[in-house]
Amino acid sequence: MAQGELKRSLLNNNPNPKSPIASRSRKRQKIAEHRKSLPIASVEKRLIEEVQKNDVLIIIGETGSGKTTQLPQFLFRAGFCKKRKMVGITQPRRIAAMSIAERVAEESDVELGQRVGYSIRFDDCTSSTTRLKLMTDGFLLREALVDPLLSRYSVIVVDEAHERTVDTDVLLALLKDVQRDRLSGCQGRKVSPLKLIIMSASLDASVFSEYFGGAKAVRVEGRPFHVDILYTVRPVEDYVDAAFNTIFQIHSEEEPGDILVFLTGQEEIESVERLVKEKLKDLPEDERKLLPLVIYSALPSEKQTRVFAPAPTGFRKVILATNIAETSITIPGIRYVIDSGFVKARTYDPSKGIKTLDVVEVSKAQALQRSGRVGREAPGKCFRLYPEREFEKLKDSTKPEIKRCNLSNVILHLKARGIDDIVGFDFIDKPSRGAIVKALAELYLLGALTDDCKLAKPAGEQMSRLPLDPFYSRALILANQFNCLEEMLITVAMLSVESIFYDPLEKREEARNSRTHFANVEGDHLTYLSVYRESDELLEKRNNIMEKWCKDNFVNSGSLKLARDTYREIREHVEQMGFNVSSCGNDMLEYRRCLAASFFLKAAQRQMDGTYRALESGEIVHIHPTSVLFHSKPECVIFDEFIQTSKKYIKNLTRIDHLWLAELVPHHYKIDE
């Protein structure tokens, strides 16, 4: 991921903290003025009164209303941090937690990490003096495993709750319990009540209000500038064409200002980029001042940061983006948004264990979020590439993630907290019974649960402590027995990050050739292992050649760094569990047998026609073209991921001997007669 780089670029946007005193006081004055101009400033008194009166308060306000940076300071001033208590503010994303903490510290004129700090995975910027703590939802969930009453907090603010990520949903459910437990003074400890504030941009607060027993909701004023919404008269035949035409229509007819275009994926983005570049060549010199830029998550971070640089004088930027630009990154200077009306969305079929990635219509909430990317600094326009009557037909909001994902990890976490009745658990939106049953069965087969669905000791406890997919945790536990823990730690660290390799459309061949020396005939897991090990050797030699090496091999350096951080973290975890991190040396047979024993539920066998049959679901599948085994087609493989896009694909494979399955997992596979 791009986080390291993006962090630096975000920090660089801030005024220089070492500036002279005069400019510093000017800066403070400016900040004070800015704060007063925010819609939320006028409601400080009322808001604090509501927090004091209500144990749960829902605050509705669009992004940009200033609620996120101001509310923590209101709470501090109102005395919620007395007696060494903290106010915790959660965000769905790491970068947001970090940059909001930056901003709050700056506005409070304190050093980051002192009174105001943040905690995210791999990066703890807090101290014993921290009173306002920004963090990811996931971080607070992990913290709740250690301190179930969250006793250090007087208030928890859950921001961006409308996004309805799995972590936010689970967190809200747990916070409801924590609040009740603290009131009833359970566990014989005296703990003061917990205040809960839920912030949401959704138009409809009733979901949260009802969930918290009719909790009070207050609204804070919306955005400062007007945004014109324009629709097409008729449905467009091809939104890629329509987007392309609209870009040039804006460029020739509208005032200066950059354009942000929402498309569905890398290929679409790269093809529009190529079309724009080609068309520009044919235009007269004075009409050529349009600069196409692209951004999507698999793009290496150093390339992602290009979209933030201002366009050269007289030029207009046109940024072609996936929904990464909907929430994760904010690009200054955007005056025009083009909304294709489509998004690539993930769903999950628990009965077959298949993830799918489909291009689907956006929801109304998503369309609003997209148009909300303008109107922050100046008035703007949003061009929706569909008629208004089509907008009216869109679903109100995107289905909460918890209803379209594999629940194994969520359930493992709840079990670790002593919550055993999953079907009866009070989710905001209940996942289907089928999805719950499937996940329970999977956890049982992986050895995390006993046959009466209790957390197994010690395996289930160990697995719940590891911040990994349960399959990966099982692989580590088994690797301890197969004496290949060192190799498996690297493997699961690499599998845990997305897009280790970077494959631009136009250089696909070059990218693949540059990486052939990593390729291992036995499969992708060993290939990842050699990528990691080669980067290891490199680091021992000299640090600064790493970037070049990544570039030359089309390796995403941000992803690799994340994998390295993950490795360090999980290595510490398994060492704490008393595992001995030993290497199998050159005995890759044991390593592959360990993979077979770990991923036995994800095995596939070649058929006569060259396709594969997934043994567990019986589905006919194909090897994904990115696999090193794409051409060799071994008889039997284990795989990491089962995803349906244009076909049903299995990804990240390793060749195994099918006899191993019956030998290593006799409770699940019987030996063929």
Added chain:
DNA sequence: GAGCACTGC
């Protein structure tokens, strides 16, 4: 022959 976006002390 091809990968929306996030996250975990």
